[in-house]
Every structure is written in structure tokens, then in C-alpha cells.
Amino acid sequence: xxxxxxxxxxxxxxxxxxxxxxxxRVLLLLVVLLSPLATFAAERFPPPEFEPGTYTMPPTTTxxxxxxxxxxxxxxxxLGALSLSTYGVLVKRSRRHVFWVMVFSLLYxxxxxxxxxxxxxxxxDVTLALFDKSYAVPVSVLLFFLLPLVFTLFFxxxxxxAVCPLGAAQDIVTWKxxxxxxxxxxxxxxxxxxxxxxxxxxxxxxxxxxICEWDPFVAFFRRGGSFKMLALGAGFLAVGLFIGRPYCRFxxxxxxxLSVLSRFAKWNVTLTPDDCLKCQICDVACPFGAIAEPxxxxxxxxxxxxxxxxxxxxxxLLLMAGGAWLGGRLGLPMSKLNRTVSLAExxxxxxxxxxxxxxxxxxxxxxxxxxxxxxxxxALRVRGQFRxxxxxxxxxxxxxxxxxxxxxxxxxxxxxxxxxxxxxxxxGRCYSYCPKVLVAAKRSEKxxxxxxTAA
Amino acid sequence: MADQHPSSQCGxxxxxxxxxxxxxxxxxxxxxxxxxSAPAKSxxxxxxxxxxxxxxxxxxxxxxFLFVLGAATSLIARVSQKERTVWQIDPTKCIACTNCANHxxxxxxxxxxxxxxxxxxxxxxxxxYFEPEPNxxxxxxxxxxxxxGAIERRALEDPYYEYNIDEELCIGCGKCVVGxxxxxxxxxxxQIRHDRCVNCNECAIAMVCPADAFVRVPASQPxxxxxxxxxx
Ligand code: SF4
Ligand code: SF4
Ligand code: SF4
Ligand code: SF4
Numbered sequence: 203x204x205x206x207x208x209x210x211x212x213x214x215x216x217x218x219x220x221x222x223x224x225x226x227r228v229l230l231l232l233v234v235l236l237s238p239l240a241t242f243a244a245e246r247f248p249p250p251e252f253e254p255g256t257y258t259m260p261p262t263t264t265x266x267x268x269x270x271x272x273x274x275x276x277x278x279x280x281l282g283a284l285s286l287s288t289y290g291v292l293v294k295r296s297r298r299h300v301f302w303v304m305v306f307s308l309l310y311x312x313x314x315x316x317x318x319x320x321x322x323x324x325x326x327d328v329t330l331a332l333f334d335k336s337y338a339v340p341v342s343v344l345l346f347f348l349l350p351l352v353f354t355l356f357f358x359x360x361x362x363x364a365v366c367p368l369g370a371a372q373d374i375v376t377w378k379x380x381x382x383x384x385x386x387x388x389x390x391x392x393x394x395x396x397x398x399x400x401x402x403x404x405x406x407x408x409x410x411x412x413i414c415e416w417d418p419f420v421a422f423f424r425r426g427g428s429f430k431m432l433a434l435g436a437g438f439l440a441v442g443l444f445i446g447r448p449y450c451r452f453x454x455x456x457x458x459x460l461s462v463l464s465r466f467a468k469w470n471v472t473l474t475p476d477d478c479l480k481c482q483i484c485d486v487a488c489p490f491g492a493i494a495e496p497x498x499x500x501x502x503x504x505x506x507x508x509x510x511x512x513x514x515x516x517x518x519l520l521l522m523a524g525g526a527w528l529g530g531r532l533g534l535p536m537s538k539l540n541r542t543v544s545l546a547e548x549x550x551x552x553x554x555x556x557x558x559x560x561x562x563x564x565x566x567x568x569x570x571x572x573x574x575x576x577x578x579x580x581a582l583r584v585r586g587q588f589r590x591x592x593x594x595x596x597x598x599x600x601x602x603x604x605x606x607x608x609x610x611x612x613x614x615x616x617x618x619x620x621x622x623x624x625x626x627x628x629x630g631r632c633y634s635y636c637p638k639v640l641v642a643a644k645r646s647e648k649x650x651x652x653x654x655t656a657a
Numbered sequence: 658m659a660d661q662h663p664s665s666q667c668g669x670x671x672x673x674x675x676x677x678x679x680x681x682x683x684x685x686x687x688x689x690x691x692x693x694s695a696p697a698k699s700x701x702x703x704x705x706x707x708x709x710x711x712x713x714x715x716x717x718x719x720x721x722f723l724f725v726l727g728a729a730t731s732l733i734a735r736v737s738q739k740e741r742t743v744w745q746i747d748p749t750k751c752i753a754c755t756n757c758a759n760h761x762x763x764x765x766x767x768x769x770x771x772x773x774x775x776x777x778x779x780x781x782x783x784x785x786y787f788e789p790e791p792n793x794x795x796x797x798x799x800x801x802x803x804x805x806g807a808i809e810r811r812a813l814e815d816p817y818y819e820y821n822i823d824e825e826l827c828i829g830c831g832k833c834v835v836g837x838x839x840x841x842x843x844x845x846x847x848q849i850r851h852d853r854c855v856n857c858n859e860c861a862i863a864m865v866c867p868a869d870a871f872v873r874v875p876a877s878q879p880x881x882x883x884x885x886x887x888x889x
Contacts, residue, residue: 245842247778249885250817257813259774260821264880265852267743318855327858331732338739338873343858348729355719411859424855426764463722466715541864562754562867614711 273342276319280349280365283307287364288357290630292469295639297630304364304373312367317423321346321366322456323414325398326405333406350456354463358470362450362460363628371419372447373629375439379446379489387491388606390452391625395602398455399595407587409540418449446489450627461624471621471628474638478618485619487635492625496617510611518604522597529596530589537588546581549574742873744860745881748846750870753831753838757847760862761829767854768829768847768862770807770822773883777844779817785837785845786810786820802832824850843883851879 283303290299311317324347331339350361362369382390397413404410414420418438421427441448450457464470473484485493537543541563548564551557553574560568567577621632633639746757746768757768782794786808791800796810807826811819822845829847837845849860863871874881 245776245778245885246840247780247842249775249777249842250779252814252817260819262771262773262882264882265850267851267854267856267876267879270741270876316855318857323858328729328732338742340741344729344732348726351722352726355722410864411857414858415861420762424763427762428764431762463718466718468715468719541869562752566750566752566868 273319273340276315277342277345277349279310280346283310283365284349284353284361287628288353288360291360291363291471291628292357295630295633295643297634300364300628300630304370307365308367308370308374310367311365312371312419312423315423317367317417317420319343319346320368320417321350321361322368322454323411323417325455325459326401326411326413329402329405330408334408351459351463354460354467356468358467358623359457359460359464359626359628362457363630366456367423368417368419368454369447369450369627371422372438372442372449373627375442376446376489377443380444382445382491384491387451387625388610392599392602392606393452394455394458394461396595396599397453398458399598401455403536403588403591403595404539407537407540407584407591409537409584413455446491447627451490451625464626465624467623470623471626471630471632473618473620473632473636474642475616475618475620477638478620479637480619481637482619483635483637484621484632487632488621488626489631490625490627490629492622492627493619493632494616494622496619497615511608514604514608514611517607518601521600521604523600525596525598525600526593527596529592529594529599531592532596533589533592534585536592537585540581540584540588542577543581543584543588546577549577741876743849743851743856743876743879744854744863744871745849745874745879746847747870747872747881748843748848748883750868751831751834751847751866752868752870753834753847754867755830755832756865756867757862758828758830760865762857762861763853763855765827766829766862767849769824769827769850769853770829770831770833770845771848771882772820772822773844773846774819775844776842776883776885777820778842779813779819780841781816781818783810783818783820783837784840785833787836802836804828804830804832808833820845846883848880848882 283306287300287303287307290296290303311320319342324343327337327339327343328347330337331344350365353361364370401411401413404412416434417431418435421431421435438449445451480496482495485495538547545563545567548557548561549567552560552564633643758766761767786802787794787800788802793800798806801808805826805828807823807828809821809823811821813819831847834845834847837843860871872881
């Protein structure tokens with residue numbers, strides 16, 4: 203459950219009050235019920251005038267926040283790590299190179315920066331900045347959102363390979379990966395898009411930053427956290443021993459965007475398409491199921507025709523319509539997660555007598571003395587946003603499923619083993635297995651060596 | 658060596674099979690050189706090949722994306738004029754509900770109690786320090802409000818006492834704040850300590866704060882401390 207769902211339940215303030223003398227309790231209850239605490243914080247006991255020189259008042263310390271310049275450092279490190287990772291993936295084609303960049307990123311972005319400034323979470327900041335004009339998204343966060351996208355558009359997912367600390371944490375624990383059935387891989391591959399849509403919806407309505415709330419690894423990076431976060435992280439790491447990068451493949455919303463961009467990247471991971479031995483070693487070596495097997499039929503199947511496209515296109519439209527219908531209906535229950543909506547519902551229930559007592563939130567709101575209709579109007583506005591947003595979210599998921607089907611039907615024919623550019627996280631493992639890549643590497647090494655006999 | 662055709666099913670996995678390692682000229686097996694007819698999958702695009710459909714779509718998409726990037730840059734231009742902000746608790750709204758102790762992404766919480774000395778009454782019977790009806794006005798743990806014993810009581814000239822918060826021990830539960838605000842001057846209040854706070858995108862406590870007390874404040878003035886004037 204969302205943590206927010208808990209707040210009406212416990213109320214420790216009353217447990218303090220219980221220990222007070224009954225008279226005081228009644229008095230205090232009245233005080234607390236009728237007004238915010240602070241209004242009553244008055245100078246009941248005038249501060250003493252100490253003899254000059256007899257007492258120096260300690261200062262109230264105010265440790266400053268992290269320096270702004272450190273944000274520039276973060277961006278510089280990001281840029282450096284992206285470049286190094288890209289160099290390792292595309293030019294050196296070396297798993298070892300990628301690995302060490304990855305270890306560095308895990309240490310810096312993970313343990314030093316404690317997983318906070320993170321490209322995945324930045325989706326929400328950017329969304330909020332677009333919808334809430336008063337929100338000042340830091341420029342560094344914007345760059346953390348944009349730079350990996352640009353890199354991926356040109357160089358494939360080198361960000362996932364060795365820069366993202368979440369990816370690195372999972373990559374390192376990959377131990378005995380099993381191969382999932384292809385259909386399952388495709389089916390689960392829809393979840394990141396659903397998650398992406400939901401995260402955008404919740405951020406746009408100012409309801410929650412779900413990606414941060416359900417980030418599996420920050421608790422480890424911070425070496426502490428709520429039980430939920432620790433359990434989530436432990437679960438993902440345990441699953442990750444046997445299913446390579448489970449968060450990346452089946453949840454990560456940023457990975458969803460990157461997978462689309464990577465498909466169209468200008469340069470990307472390749473093995474040796476021209477003289478693939480079809481030895482299948484790369485396929486076995488890839489822990490993430492990202493190597494596409496050759497098409498079965500020796501001469502590639504004839505491309506599906508226009509009729510097929512029409513059928514699938516219609517199906518997509520139907521899926522979108524169905525999704526929109528479902529999402530629109532889910533909008534109302536989802537909106538209850540919004541604090542304004544839940545508060546307005548609480549106040550309405552209290553006013554109508556359906557609920558007899560008050561909770562902290564309603565008490566605090568009543569203390570403000572604002573008219574109820576304002577709150578209800580605001581809640582209605584948010585609810586409307588959710589209804590419309592749910593509709594869009596449903597249609598979006600329908601579109602993703604449809605696009606996936608079309609993509610599968612019209613997959614470009616290939617008769618060799620090759621990385622599936624959408625799913626390949628550019629970890630570089632296959633480079634150290636493909637016999638042809640090894641040979642080519644050996645050759646170019648030899649070529650670079652000075653030849654004493656050269657004329 | 659030569660009898661093994663490069664395209665045959667080879668399961669040995671060693672680089673020695675195929676035509677590797679021989680002195681034969683090998684025009685096509687260096688990774689970056691490709692015949693122009695190769696599918697558009699090479700590490701470096703074949704310049705001579707007419708653009709395939711994939712290349713075209715890719716180029717178009719990249720163009721479209723770079724356009725979006727331009728739009729994003731204008732967003733950057735807009736936000737870069739705004740001042741950097743950090744989270745802080747507005748003490749006039751906080752009802753010291755104990756959520757701050759439990760909902761921060763950090764354990765212990767980045768929220769701590771601060772003592773604002775200028776408005777403290779230096780009371781002998783501090784309602785932020787002592788349990789109601791204490792057995793005796795001494796520092797025995799059972800007499801203290803604070804569950805972690807984070808408040809230090811120091812005698813000054815009679816009848817005044819100074820109260821200091823040991824931030825290492827404080828868990829931000831706000832129990833002392835209730836005592837101080839309801840019966841005393843309200844010199845204790847909860848504040849986010851910025852040496853600890855990681856300034857989350859969205860403060861996890863803000864999401865559960867029943868009093869809506871979390872606000873973003875300019876990073877140059879990151880605390881909302883009470884002063885005597887504001888106390889009024
Ligand atoms: S898929 Fe997501 S979590 Fe995985 S490496 Fe990429 S950005 Fe990080
Ligand atoms: S959650 Fe809000 S009301 Fe509760 S102690 Fe923290 S700031 Fe105060
Ligand atoms: S009572 Fe709670 S808030 Fe006050 S000093 Fe102790 S731990 Fe901190
Ligand atoms: S911003 Fe994050 S670290 Fe700071 S007080 Fe809120 S939850 Fe804790």
C-alpha cells in the first residue's frame with residue numbers, strides 16, 4: 203500500500219495525552235482540536251535577561267545544504283561515465299572496460315550519491331515541471347534526464363551498460379541466469395511502459411513520485427531504509443541471481459524510453475553480422491535474453507503484407523479504446539491516493555457524520571479555517587485530471603501492446619544471431635564470447651603492433 | 658583448417674576454427690569494414706549505401722527527437738532562472754505528529770528538533786523536557802519526554818536551565834515539540850537538517866505530513882527558524 207494510506211491510523215499524540223491528568227487532557231484536547239499548535243506557542247515565560255558577560259547563548263546551528271557546484275560535478279561525472287562507457291561498448295568492444303566503468307558508477311552514483319540524482323527518477327521531475335509551473339526542477343536533474351537519452355539515440359544503451367547504478371547493482375549479482383521463454387519476455391516487457399505511464403500520471407497530478415517510492419536499491423545505497431525498501435531490494439537482488447537484470451527488463455520506466463530510442467540508434471552493439479558462425483555462443487552468453495535467434499526458414503519469410511498491417515492496426519485501435527475505457531474507470535480509485543482528494547473525502551465524511559472522530563490531517567486542515575468548498579473544488583479538479591489521465595494511460599498501454607504486435611510481425615528478417623537492440627543493455631558480455639569478435643580483436647591488435655620486418 | 662567453412666555450425670567456441678589466425682588475406686572480417694550491401698547494422702554506417710528504410714526511419718526519429726530536445730532546452734532556460742530550492746518544515750504548520758521520525762527515506766530521519774535559544778524561557782520545569790507529573794525535576798530517564806534522551810539539561814544561574822538537543826540522538830519524533838509548544842514558549846521545533854537531508858525529488862515525509870507543513874524554500878535560506886519578533 204502507498205505509505206500515505208497509513209496516516210489516519212496511528213496517532214501518537216493521543217498516547218502522550220493519555221498520561222496527562224484528566225483535567226489537563228480535556229483542556230489540551232480543546233486547544234489542539236481548535237487551533238494549530240504554533241498559534242499557542244507564545245511567550246508565556248519571557249526569556250531571562252542574563253547579566254552581560256555571564257552567559258553566551260549557543261547559536262542555533264544551520265548546516266547548509268549541499269553546494270550548488272556539486273551538481274555540476276555530478277553532471278560532469280555523468281558525462282564522463284557515459285563517454286567512457288560508450289567508448290568501451292562501441293570502440294574497444296571490451297567487456298572488461300565496460301565492467302570497470304560500471305563498478306565506478308555503482309560506487310559514485312550508488313554509494314557516494316546514494317542513488318539520488320537518478321535518471322530514472324528524473325522522469326517525474328521533468329513531468330512535474332511541465333505541469334506545475336511553480337516547480338523549479340534543478341538544471342542538473344534535467345540534464346540527468348536528457349543526456350542518457352541523447353547518448354542512447356546515437357550510441358545505444360551505453361547508459362544502461364555502465365552508468366546507471368541500478369543496472370550495475372543487478373548486473374554484478376547476475377550469477378546463473380536462466381533463459382526465459384520468448385513470449386514471456388515480450389509479455390513482461392509491456393510492464394515498464396505501464397509503469398512509465400503511471401509514474402507520469404502520478405507526478406503530473408502532484409500525487410506521488412512512485413519511481414522513487416519503489417526504487418529497489420536506494421535502501422542499499424544508503425545503507426538503511428524502511429523495511430519495505432530493504433525487502434524490495436533484497437527481493438530484486440535474489441531474483442537477479444537467476445534472472446538477469448529483472449528491474450531493467452521488466453520494470454524500469456526509463457529503460458522503456460531507452461529501449462525505443464536504442465532501436466533507432468545510429469551506432470549500436472553489433473557482433474559480426476557478415477560472418478556469424480551461428481555457433482549460438484553469444485545467445486548462451488547473454489544473461490538478458492537480448493540476442494535474437496536467426497529466422498527459422500532458410501530464405502527469409504516473405505514480409506507480411508498490407509492486409510496484415512490493417513488487421514494489426516485495427517487491433518491496436520481496439521486495444522487503445524479498451525485501455526482507455528478501463529483506465530478511465532480506474533481513474534477514480536487511483537485519485538484516492540492523492541492527498542487533496544483523500545482529505546476532501548475525509549472532511550466530507552466527517553461533516554456528514556459518517557465518521558465521528560477526526561484525524562491529524564482533518565484536524566490540521568480545520569485549524570486553517572479555510573472554507574470546505576475550496577477544498578472540494580480542488581479535489582474535484584484533481585479527480586478530473588485522474589479520470590482523463592487514466593484514460594490516456596489506458597490508451598497508451600493499448601498502443602504499446604499494439605505496437606509490440608506490429609513490431610513482432612514486421613520484424614526485419616535476419617539469418618544470423620544478433621543483439622536485439624531494444625533489449626540489449628550493451629553490457630558487452632557477448633564480445634568476450636563470440637569467436638569471430640575475438641579473432642577480429644586479435645587481428646587488429648597484431649596490426650597495431652610494430653613490425654620489425656616491414657619494408 | 659581450411660576445410661571448416663566459416664558458416665558451418667561450429668560449436669567449439671574457440672577462436673582457432675574457421676579461417677582465424679591464418680596468414681590468408683581476410684578482406685571482410687575486420688569489424689569496422691563492411692561491404693556496402695551489408696544490412697544497416699554496422700558499427701559505422703556504410704557511407705556508400707543508399708539509405709535503407711531502417712536508416713531513414715532512424716534518421717527521421719533522431720531528427721524529431723532532437724527537435725524535442727530543443728524544446729527541452731527552452732525548459733532549461735526557464736528553470737535555470739528559478740532559484741534552487743530545498744525542503745523545509747514550516748514550524749507554524751507542523752503539529753509534531755511523529756511522522757517525521759518514521760517516514761524519511763533516511764534512518765534516522767533527516768528531521769531533527771532544533772532549540773531556538775532566543776525564544777526559550779530557560780524554564781526550570783520544561784514541558785518539552787519533563788514528562789507530565791515527573792517524579793522529580795531531575796535528569797532521570799523516566800522523567801524525560803524524549804525517548805532517546807537527546808535533550809541535555811544544564812543548570813545556569815538559578816532558576817534558569819539551558820536545554821540543548823544532541824542531534825546524534827534525536828530521531829525527530831517531535832514529542833518534546835508538543836510539550837514545548839503547548840505549554841511553553843515553543844522554542845523547540847522540527848527542522849530538516851540539511852547536512853543529512855538528501856533533498857529527495859519529492860520528500861517522503863511531505864507525502865504523509867497531515868499538516869501540509871513541508872514547503873520548498875530557497876537553498877540560500879534553507880531554515881525556517883522562529884524568532885522573538887515572529888513569536889509575537
Ligand atoms: S534499464 Fe533502467 S535500471 Fe536498468 S540500467 Fe537502464 S536505466 Fe538503469
Ligand atoms: S509530518 Fe508534518 S506535522 Fe508531522 S511532525 Fe513532520 S512536519 Fe510536523
Ligand atoms: S523528543 Fe523526539 S524530537 Fe525531541 S529531542 Fe527527543 S527525539 Fe528529538
Ligand atoms: S527530502 Fe528526503 S531526506 Fe530530506 S527529510 Fe524529506 S525524505 Fe528525508
